[in-house]
Amino acid sequence: MKIAVLMRAVPDPVEEFEIDGEDLDRDYLGFVLNEFDDHALEEALLLKEEIGGTVTAYAIGSADEVEQMLHTAIAKGADEAMMIGEDIDPLDAHSQAAAFAETIGPVAYDLVLSGVQASDELEGQVAMLAAASLGYPHMSVVVSVKPDGDGLKVTKEYWGGITADYRVSFPAVLGVQTAREAPRYVAVARIKQAQDSGTLASVDMPERGNEGRIHITAMRLPDTGEGAEMIEGDEEAAAEKVYEILSAAGVV
Amino acid sequence: MANILIYAEHLNGQVTDASFELIALARQLADSTGASVEAAIIGTGAGSLAYQLGGADTILVGESNELGEFNPQGHAAVFTDLITDRKPAITLVPYTSIGMDIASVAAATTDLPLVSYCLGVNADDGLSATCQLYGGKVEVDVQVDGDRAIFAMLSGCASADDGRSGGAGSEESIDVSVPELGIEFLYLTEPETGDIDIAAEEVLVAIGRGIESEDNIEEAQELADAIGAPLAASRPIIDQGWLPKDRQVGKSGLTVKPKIYLTLGISGAPEHLEGMRDSAIIIAINSDPQAPIFGVAHYGWVGDLFDFMPELTDRLEG
Numbered sequence A: 001m002k003i004a005v006l007m008r009a010v011p012d013p014v015e016e017f018e019i020d021g022e023d024l025d026r027d028y029l030g031f032v033l034n035e036f037d038d039h040a041l042e043e044a045l046l047l048k049e050e051i052g053g054t055v056t057a058y059a060i061g062s063a064d065e066v067e068q069m070l071h072t073a074i075a076k077g078a079d080e081a082m083m084i085g086e087d088i089d090p091l092d093a094h095s096q097a098a099a100f101a102e103t104i105g106p107v108a109y110d111l112v113l114s115g116v117q118a119s120d121e122l123e124g125q126v127a128m129l130a131a132a133s134l135g136y137p138h139m140s141v142v143v144s145v146k147p148d149g150d151g152l153k154v155t156k157e158y159w160g161g162i163t164a165d166y167r168v169s170f171p172a173v174l175g176v177q178t179a180r181e182a183p184r185y186v187a188v189a190r191i192k193q194a195q196d197s198g199t200l201a202s203v204d205m206p207e208r209g210n211e212g213r214i215h216i217t218a219m220r221l222p223d224t225g226e227g228a229e230m231i232e233g234d235e236e237a238a239a240e241k242v243y244e245i246l247s248a249a250g251v252v
Numbered sequence B: 001m002a003n004i005l006i007y008a009e010h011l012n013g014q015v016t017d018a019s020f021e022l023i024a025l026a027r028q029l030a031d032s033t034g035a036s037v038e039a040a041i042i043g044t045g046a047g048s049l050a051y052q053l054g055g056a057d058t059i060l061v062g063e064s065n066e067l068g069e070f071n072p073q074g075h076a077a078v079f080t081d082l083i084t085d086r087k088p089a090i091t092l093v094p095y096t097s098i099g100m101d102i103a104s105v106a107a108a109t110t111d112l113p114l115v116s117y118c119l120g121v122n123a124d125d126g127l128s129a130t131c132q133l134y135g136g137k138v139e140v141d142v143q144v145d146g147d148r149a150i151f152a153m154l155s156g157c158a159s160a161d162d163g164r165s166g167g168a169g170s171e172e173s174i175d176v177s178v179p180e181l182g183i184e185f186l187y188l189t190e191p192e193t194g195d196i197d198i199a200a201e202e203v204l205v206a207i208g209r210g211i212e213s214e215d216n217i218e219e220a221q222e223l224a225d226a227i228g229a230p231l232a233a234s235r236p237i238i239d240q241g242w243l244p245k246d247r248q249v250g251k252s253g254l255t256v257k258p259k260i261y262l263t264l265g266i267s268g269a270p271e272h273l274e275g276m277r278d279s280a281i282i283i284a285i286n287s288d289p290q291a292p293i294f295g296v297a298h299y300g301w302v303g304d305l306f307d308f309m310p311e312l313t314d315r316l317e318g
């Protein structure tokens, strides 16, 4: 089975965000692999281990954002890694999806896996937009992909713990929420080894079809303290205050 | 003004709150623009649930055995055809496990702009929306070019009760024939129920990724025991297998409304907030002053949960 994994770099959610006009101030931001893409890669590697085949990891973004995650994908067991484009509006999901679809379409993969969502997908989910351009069947919020005869048995999660099982034939695009196993760790030495063993292939970004149809007119940090009474002082003061709240509510 | 079309989702014999929220939102937009509201309901069971969507002016019913309750590919194809046929100005889809299979594909196929992660939509001066990005850490206002768009709405965009009430929309059947599908719906599975029902508890101590490792769960459990409350958690804790699935709060877990919801190391992503936002008192402990959880909390402390937990445990046992 030939599997493609689509990955994106997103601003590290634990960092302090600063806003510069209508965008984040990106100069000092750290970027990390979208956590759901990490699950997509894991599911791809699990499938490869079960039934054989190849896994190719694709990532969109500038070299300094994505190189490390592609080398990591190789170190974890991907057969190939490919960088797409350098100059892309990170909020432009349509161009990202078009770039993925145009790059992977001609290779005719059996299965395309990507994270179900990314934190910056203002214009729609890249995985599903790519599915539409490829004309492949699609499913979001996937929590298990298992080989089943000449196709796959795929579990989708709804809410309240309800799931549904589906039979899916090839080709298909799946938006992965959680892999069957927690994404594997890989030693830094192995990543270094992948880094040393060759440069990454890269392809250019295709032109965008539907230039700028939604525009950000304002960006702000929500007033997170709004309404919340912030407890001042050290942990002792915090514990005392929380104790008082619990007592006042009559629950301790 | 042209119409407003909403995607009404249903599962396991129930129309979801998210669908009623969209009806309520569509009604507000219709009042300010004079549009009429059409609600589409598709798949096995659609016919018998359609009457609940009376808040819409027209209910487009696509009963189908072949599609099952929800077929990502099939339902998206039927809904996309509807958009092409009815040419709504505003299309509203819930940003849920179901809507995620509809909105992007419909936008790409009809070549309409899509605005995702929406908190609200406004049609007074062209189409605009307010959205959440980066796990709720940033809010943006967006303006749409042109006079038609699809909006994927986060939970809580309007009151579900308002969408549930009143009206007597007329029903109309729609064509549900689709080309051969690569996806076949097999069956739904309901969750196993464990010994504790977190939805029935007065107090919950909810832990998130800030807890860092499985070894640290014990310390959180000690605190929870001292309060006499069970542990609940955000999704990553459940995905790691550190707590059972029936302790998960949020979009794909349970919705809880305890008297006190104490969070330790939970960022407050929209998918978590939708499961706990209505708790009577929310207390948040987080080291990041920008964490969105402080936006819904009643009390907050910025600091290290590993400093906080033993202090409170001692205070309770002391």
Ligand SMILES: Cc1cc2nc3c(=O)[nH]c(=O)nc-3n(C[C@H](O)[C@H](O)[C@H](O)COP(=O)(O)OP(=O)(O)OC[C@H]3O[C@@H](n4cnc5c(N)ncnc54)[C@H](O)[C@@H]3O)c2cc1C
Residues within 6 Å of the ligand: A013, A014, A116, A117, A141, A177, B097, B207, B208, B209, B210, B211, B233, B234, B235, B236, B237, B248, B249, B250, B251, B252, B253, B254, B264, B265, B266, B267, B268, B269, B270, B271, B272, B275, B285, B286, B287, B288, B291, B303, B304, B305, B306
């Ligand atoms: C379809 C779908 C459904 C989902 N359903 C759910 C759901 O049901 N429930 C759910 O919770 N999520 C759900 N998610 C996942 C959601 O998007 C977030 O990824 C998740 O809620 C994040 O969990 P978290 O807050 O524990 O982790 P993070 O976002 O990583 O936050 C960890 C927080 O801990 C803080 N922290 C770290 N160390 C410390 C310390 N020592 N002391 C104090 N604070 C510290 C950090 O500042 C950070 O704010 C869903 C996602 C999708 C796509």
